[in-house]
Structures are given as structure tokens and as C-alpha cells.
Amino acid sequence: MTVETLGRESSWEGVRAVVGGLGVSGFAAADTLQHLGASVVALDDGDDDALREKATLLEILGVDVRLGSGSTARLPEGDIDLVVTSPGWRPSTAILLEAAARDIPVWGEVELAWRLRGEGAAPWLAVTGTNGKTTTVQMLEAILRAEGLNALAVGNVGTPVLEAVMNPEPFDVLAVELSSYQLHWSSSISAEASAVLNLAPDHLDWHGGLDAYAADKGRIYDRTQLACVYNVQDAETERLVEEADVVEGCRAIGFTLGIPAPGMIGLVDDAIADRAYITGRLSSAAELGSIRDLAAADGELPAPHNVANALAAAALARAHGVAPRAVRDGLRSFTPDAHRIAEVARIGGVRWVDDSKATNTHAAQASLQSFEHVVWVAGGLAKGASFDELVIATRDRLRAAILVGRDRALVAEALARHAPDVPVVEVDTGETDPMDRVVEVAASLAREGDTVLLAPGAASMDQFRNYSARGDSFAAAVHRLRDRP
Template identity: 55%
Template sequence: MTTGTSGTTSGIPVLERSWPGLDVSGLRILVTGFGVSGYAIADQTMQRGAHVLVVDGTDSPQLRERAQILEVLGVQFRLGREHTLELPQDTEIDLVVTSPGWRPDQPLLAAAQAAGIPVWSEIELARRMQAADGPAWLGITGTNGKTTTVTMLESILQHAGLRAVACGNVGLPVIEAALDPEGFDVLALELSSFQLHWTEHLDCEAAVVLNISADHLDWHGGADSYAAAKGRIFEGVRAACVYNVADPTTLHLVEEADVVDGARAVGLTLGPPGISELGVIDGVLVDRAFLAERRHAAAELATLADLAHLGPQGAGPHLVLDALAAAALARAHGVDPHAVRDGLRAYRMGSHRAQHLATIDGISFVDDTKATNPAAAAASLRSAERVVWLAGGDTKGADLDALIAGAHDRLVGVVLLGVDDAPFTAALSRHAPEVPVRRIDPGDTDDVAGRTRMMDDAVQAARALASAGDVVLLAPAAASIDQFRDYAERGDLFAAAVTRLPGERA
């Protein structure tokens, strides 16, 4: 087998090919994983003359049907776990481009690295293939709030008259957006730690790390490696590295980053901002970073009233911080304050992200099923004064004590889902013993009918605990896989159960 660093493949080895505008013609590319990004990688590189082989551990009729579309164009496929355990022995490989779900210790990836074959993410490949005059990149990562922030940023950029799109971990694959034939002005990139791990060159115009809390530690091998992966988003930043003043880890990542000379650190705070910060003064979101007179003045960007539609009791603190982050990245790109305001006013939450479903007899019902870890749930709980909390699921060993200790003054009641409620009941007994708790019998949830019945029971139990002015909040602080197909099904069943509740709707 020849490799991309020392062997002689057809043409120039990949690491010796110039970029931006990387020419992939003649390269033998191995794509690991045939999900959304894997399809896009194979499609875009095959179109440009690469010889592409895709491997995936799943061999299903659905996957084979999708593969047929590219097979007729010359892409090769090997489906089944046996093809993921080692490098192919019957063909030369110049480059491995891996899907984000594959762990660094996966045998095939480890073998590629040992053989000196470059292993890239889709993001690294897209950055190298994009033309020098291609769209600017504005990057967003963090444990929580990425999707809200990136879609807020997309709305702001579009209201500034720019051709912009949210891509990456949401929306389009980055490689499709970067190589779009019509050409975008700006890409708003949501990037996970998985994607960033395999990415060396991002070179964003501006980037933000929203927050860092324990997540995906099994994948990364520890908290330090997880934070370091997040910090990669700042590498090569040209204008602004944006950080959360309340999260010192995010500032540390800025301080450690290798950026272009002249790039600035810009802080975000929910209080009055200092110089080179964005913050809030008397209900107004203001900028003291991206204006020449920032030592003595601030630019008004929007008001809390402009965000009031994002929650039954106005935008919670985490949503205000997300809005400030989106505003900072837009301002780093030169967007005027009025476009920030218009974009935030027009923005609407996506499904399952703090989505206000209905107000029935004065009780608001909110679907934040995507709050699958304690940090996300804590932020969601802070958005309301009095909450009946639907929680539970697979905690994956996460510590719930800080979450419940911080939220107990807001809890009117708790309704517990999940196969194993012990982590929640133990933490509630320690930190909120006076709060009534209703445990929903998991019963038989092997089919949709069983899961529907369980969610109906949960919503009815929550309704019984709530009074007018309260918020019934699905923010589980746990994964859904112990009872539901995924977090989206959990949210969909919650929304459907809410529609079946009787009462007067506001």
C-alpha cells in the first residue's frame, strides 16, 4: 500500500498540493462513514476527479439504496463492520476523510495514522478545496447553544443582505456550502468537538466558544482533550476570538490560540460590557468592541424586547448570551447594528430548542428536548421563574447535583421519565426534598404506541402539578436512547401530548 505522505500515487501527494483551491483529481480518497457528511464528501470529490472508496459499518437496504446513486458515477462502497477494522489491503490510499462519529481510536483511523496517511475531517477538506476568494467563515462551537447561535447568525447575516447559510453540524455539509457553484458570501459554521478534532486549518474570520462543560469525554479521552478540540476553532482567526466572560475556560482557549496578528479577544457578558466586550445595559444589547469610539461609547444592537418572542416569559439568559455571540460574529464581519436588530427580531427557534408549544389555562408548555446534558438543562431551567420539569433518561454517568441545587428554588414539581430514575431521585432528595416528584411507569416502550402512552401520562402529570403562570418544561438533562428512538421523537411525542390536553388556549 502506498501512502499520501511518502508513496507515489498518481500525481502529486495530497500534502504537497497547494491550497486554497485544492485539486483532488487523481487522489485515492477513503471516506469513513456514509452519513450526511460522508455522502457530501464522496459526491464533491468524485465530481472533481478523485477515486473514492466509502466504508461504513452498517449494511442495510436503506444505505445500499443511497449508495447506488453514487456507485453509477464511479464511487466504490464496502459496507459491513469487517471493512471498518483495517485499511483496505487491495488499493492505494492517499487520504482518509472521516465522518465525525468515528472515534480517534477506531482501528481503521489508527492504522491510517500509523501508516502516515493524512486523516482529515470534512471541514479540513472543505477549507482546502474552497477557492481563495470563497466565502468568509464565522465559526461557532461550545457544549450548549451552538445551533441556536448559528441560526441566529444566519438570520442576522441574511438581514444584512448577504448570501449566507448555516452549515456544518446543522444544515448543509460545509463542503457543499464552501463549493456551492453560485457562491455564498459568508458561511455560519456550527462545529462539534468531533469535527474539530480532525481539523487543523479553519482560518475563520471570527469564531466563538460559547461554553465548556463535561460532555463526550469517552470519545475524547478526558476533559482537557475535549476542551482542546473546542479550542481548535480559534486557530488562524483573523479578526476576533469571541469568548464567554463567565466561563474562564473559553478565555484560556483564546489565550492559547495561534491567531493572525491583529486578531482581538472579544468578551460576552450578561452585564454591562467593558472595552472589547458585548453585553447588556438596562435591557439593551450593546457593543463596545466593534466601534472606533469603544473606550467612551457603545453601539445599541437590540433590546431584550426584541428577543421576548423566544420564550413564554421572554428570552432566558442563555438565549440572550447566544444572541450576543451571534451579534459579535456578525459585527466582526462588518454587519451594521440595524441588521443585528432586524435579524434577531425575525429569528424563530427551531423545533425542540426551547420551543414554546402552547399556553393552556395560563400554563406554558416548552419543548427543549435537545437539552440532553445537565449544563443545557440548567440553562433552560433559568429561563422561567416557576417550572414543572420533565426530566430523565440516560444520564451516561453525569453529575446532577449542581443542576438540581441551582434550580430547586424554581421547581414547582418534577415528572421523571427514563428507565432508571435513580440518579434523579437521589439528587432531588438531597437538594430539593420538598419538591413533589411524579415517576412515570416506563412500561412497555418498544413501540410508538407504548411511548405515546408514556408521554401522555407524563404531560398529564405535569399539568396536574402546574398552576397558571407556570411553565411545563421538557429539558431532560439526559439522552433519550433508553426509551425513545432519538431526542426528536421524544420532543415530537411531547408536542403531540400537549395538543391533546383540554383547556383554554391563549
């Protein structure tokens, strides 16, 4: 018996599977494999209250759960047929190298989900990219639902793909956000349509370099059935389409902030124009809505990168056959998540904006380029990235920079090299939350008409639980400033 041949209707009795990590995806994998009849061992080096609660639930079901330091040092003794890895575990993790040496298949939760789809399963519209993935799949979900489809945004966005695939009430279509980590451990996914939104250096410490990172992103295009969607303004995404092994008849569809050529979706003035999915695309276009459909409640138009996200979502939805009206109605109904260029307050003519989700330099650059004069709050865990290109591209917008976190010196050094006239303040509060001090300094530096922008360009885990906690702390500090007598 080999697990490579097993699917949803197969008997998994006799299969011994190891699940690495008990995060959201690991819990779903352990639960599902046990339900299918496999013998499951779940491993996690952590041992906090949340993990123990998950462990208790899994143990009631019959999963062998091993928590605590050293639990993931090596594979359990005995024969093992499959390892399902946490998406955050590096390929160099000891038990993954051990699995490879023993020719044991290593899958991610997403790969397992693909293999467990039932007959007539919902097609996948898959999205990856350095930035914009979550926003795009949420826009895509809104468009699909406007068409009347039972659709759900899943994957790296929150709901595990496996949970959606195993749902007893099947979906019509899934909008699937995939990280480079998840794609690295996927080998058989065949999306109906797929997109790489953009490519910039990120997670280089995990992948070992930019080429490996790009190659893992490009895996999303392999075996795509109908449409490979690429960013006309990012030539690397088109190159990945050209190199992909797709299903015969699959088309390359570009999205652009400019006027679209045939085979693209783009902009004509404020209108979203489709020259990809209409029969007369050589000489005409179909209007899918307007960028004003994405305007905020105060009428402010979206930043260019969010327009690009909307164009990519439209291209994927149109590949699935939705009507132009659904694109317009879906974008009108879309509400972005917190911590994505979210205005916190306006105090004395200064705008305070939380973009804590900008956890890499590419996202921070897009955020900074959305405002004319910025007091920039940056720093955290750089993940192997350089800040030089970011500073060069945005230095004319910077009023000042306030730097926090473990790798703040990298940002300071880039500013010293490329923007020496920009005032820089480093805030070091040790283990304590720095945001009250950050906001105090920012208020002293900002002038009327400026934007104080939290767009760190780095991950948060050196000082905060996650980027949401970092954004919440910033917003709370701003509100305390606003409420002072």
C-alpha cells in the same frame, strides 16, 4: 504526492480515499472526492433503506460502497492516501487507530471543506460551545442577510460545510457551527472570527475527559484572523482565547449580559451596546438594538441564554463589518427552531414547554432557570455526565421530576442527594414511547402557574430516533391531553 498539498484546483487522480460513515457529511465527502477524481471507498456498518438509497447514488458515480456489519472493522486492503471520518466516530475507532499507525491523514468533512475552498472563497464566522451553537449561527445568518449579504448557516446545523463550499454560486460569508467532534479532526481552519459560547461537561465519553473536550473546543480559535469572541461570564472561554495561536492583530472580544467594558458587547438596560468595534469605545458605545427585538409574538422576553447567543452573534457579525442596523433587523426577523424552549400549550393555567434540544446538563440548567416553578421531565443517555450541579442550581424551582430513559437513575440519585423533598416519578414503559404516561403524571403533579418542562439533560437515542422525535412525541401527548372532552 501527498494529499496535504491538494486543493480545489488540484488533480486528485490517483488518490485513494476512504470515507467512514454515510451520514449527511459522509455522503457529501464521498460525492465531492469522487467528483474531484479520487478513487473512493465508503464504509458504513448500517444497512437500512436510507443508506442503501445513498449507496445506489454513490455507486452510479463510481464510489465503492460497503454496507453492513463488519464493514468498518478495518481499512480496505491496498494503499490509502486519506481517511475522512464521520464526526461521530471516536478517535479510538479501530480503523482510525489503524490509519494513525500507518501514518494516513485523518480529516473530518469540515477540514476537507476548508482545504477545498477556491480563490476568493467566503470567509468563515465559526461558532462552537456546549450549548447555543445552532441558535447563534441562525441568528448570525439572519443578521448577515439583513446586511444584504448572501450568507448561509452551515456545519453541525444541517447543511454540510462541504456542500456550501462546493456550491457553484459562491456565498459572501458562511456562519459555521462546529461541534467538538468536528473540531477534533480539524487542523488548518482559519476563521475570520470565531466564538466559544460556553463550556460545560458534555460528550466526556467520546473525548475521554473534560480537559480533552475543552481543548478540542478551543481549536476553533487557532489561526483566527480578526476576532476571538468569548463569554465574559465563562472564564474558561477566555482562557482558551489566551492559549490560542491566532493571526497577528486578532483581537479578543467579550460578550456579557452585564454592562460592557471596552472591547466587549453587552447590555445597558435593554439595549445591546457595542464597545468593541467603534473608534470611541473607551468612552462611548454604539446601540445595536434591544433585547426586545428578540421578544416572542406574545411579547415575552427571551431567556438569558438566548440573549447571550444574540450578543455572540452580534459580535461575530460586527467583526465582519455589518452595520448596527443589520444587527437590529436580523434579530427582529429571527425565528428559533422547534424544540428549543417552545411552548406547546397552556392547559388549566399550566404551561407545557418542549426543550427536547436540551441534550446535556448545561442546556437543561439554562432551560430550568427560565421558569419559576417547574415539573421537570428529564432523562435519556447521559453521555458520561453528572447531574449534581444541575440539581443544586435548580432545586428551588422544582415542583416535581418525572424521569425517563436508560440513565434516569443518575438523575434520581442526584435529586435524592441534593433535593430530597422534590417528588420523583420514574416512568418505565420498556421499549414503548413513554410520553403519554409522562404527560398524565405531569398533569397530576402540576399546579396552576407551573410549567411542565421537557428539558431532558440527556440524549434521546435510547428511546427515540433523535431529539426532534422526542419533542414531537411530547407535544403530541400534550395535545391529546388538551383535546380530551
